[in-house]
Amino acid sequence: MSNILEMNQVNKTYGRKQALHNVSLTVAPGRIVGLLGSNGSGKSTLMKLVAGLLHPASGSIQVTGKPIGLVTKSLVSFMPDRPLTEKWMKVRDAIAYYRDFYDDFDESKAQEMLDFMSLAENDRVSHLSKGMNERLQLTLAMSRKARLYLLDEPIGGVDPVARGKILDAIVKFYDEDSSLIISTHLVNDIERIFDEVIFIREGKLVMHEEVETIRLQHGKSVDEMFKEVFAE
Numbered sequence: 001m002s003n004i005l006e007m008n009q010v011n012k013t014y015g016r017k018q019a020l021h022n023v024s025l026t027v028a029p030g031r032i033v034g035l036l037g038s039n040g041s042g043k044s045t046l047m048k049l050v051a052g053l054l055h056p057a058s059g060s061i062q063v064t065g066k067p068i069g070l071v072t073k074s075l076v077s078f079m080p081d082r083p084l085t086e087k088w089m090k091v092r093d094a095i096a097y098y099r100d101f102y103d104d105f106d107e108s109k110a111q112e113m114l115d116f117m118s119l120a121e122n123d124r125v126s127h128l129s130k131g132m133n134e135r136l137q138l139t140l141a142m143s144r145k146a147r148l149y150l151l152d153e154p155i156g157g158v159d160p161v162a163r164g165k166i167l168d169a170i171v172k173f174y175d176e177d178s179s180l181i182i183s184t185h186l187v188n189d190i191e192r193i194f195d196e197v198i199f200i201r202e203g204k205l206v207m208h209e210e211v212e213t214i215r216l217q218h219g220k221s222v223d224e225m226f227k228e229v230f231a232e
């Protein structure tokens with residue numbers, strides 16, 4: 001089966017700042033990929049390019065063999081690091097908003113995820129704790145029927161118990177026809193769910209490896225490898 005994502009020699013600049021340098025990578029179907037790097041390394045930029053929210057300065061990006069554009073917007077579901085919901089909304093309004101906006105929104109999956117997440121339809125978004133808000137954003141992003149899910153820092157600023165619940169939800173509700181890219185710098189908490197990891201530093205891809213290879217051939221956890229590669 002063809003790759004879900006292919007990036008070839010992608011560069012992205014913001015004014016004079018080069019945020020991504022010649023990034024090339026592929027992601028096969030059915031993979032959970034960790035996109036790991038310290039603050040400012042280019043993780044969000046990479047996701048926004050794949051989501052079609054930014055354009056590369058050069059290079060090509062394809063999702064299921066199709067260049068980024070209108071068609072790929074329906075193949076990619078992006079959970080940004082800042083919520084897309086409005087403060088006045090209740091959880092049910094957020095669900096309705098996504099259902100109206102995305103033809104591929106699966107409302108019964110959303111209901112199942114809300115139950116799993118202990119979120120009530122009547123909860124007001126502005127009253128949700130950070131952890132509960134992350135659960136809502138994850139529910140919204142993962143209830144779309146996409147081929148590629150991009151989750152930008154889904155456990156950022158959330159306590160360890162809430163992190164566990166969010167990771168359990170990702171694994172439980174993830175569909176193996178698709179692939180998932182998750183950005184984080186909290187490697188230790190999340191590495192158990194990754195099949196492969198991409199290390200990115202100052203906009204350059206420095207490693208793309210199967211987690212099993214890191215564990216078996218290098219005898220290290222991903223967190224240990226991360227600390228070694230990113231040691232200053």
Ligand SMILES: Nc1ncnc2c1ncn2[C@@H]1O[C@H](COP(=O)(O)OP(=O)(O)OP(=O)(O)O)[C@@H](O)[C@H]1O
Binds near residue numbers: 041
């Ligand atoms: N709109 C922008 N204008 C100018 N520079 C930007 C812009 N967005 C990001 N940058 C810069 O590009 C680089 C990569 O930023 P990016 O947000 O992709 O990193 P990140 O790895 O997601 O960081 P974090 O973990 O802090 O979210 C950083 O140096 C950042 O300051």
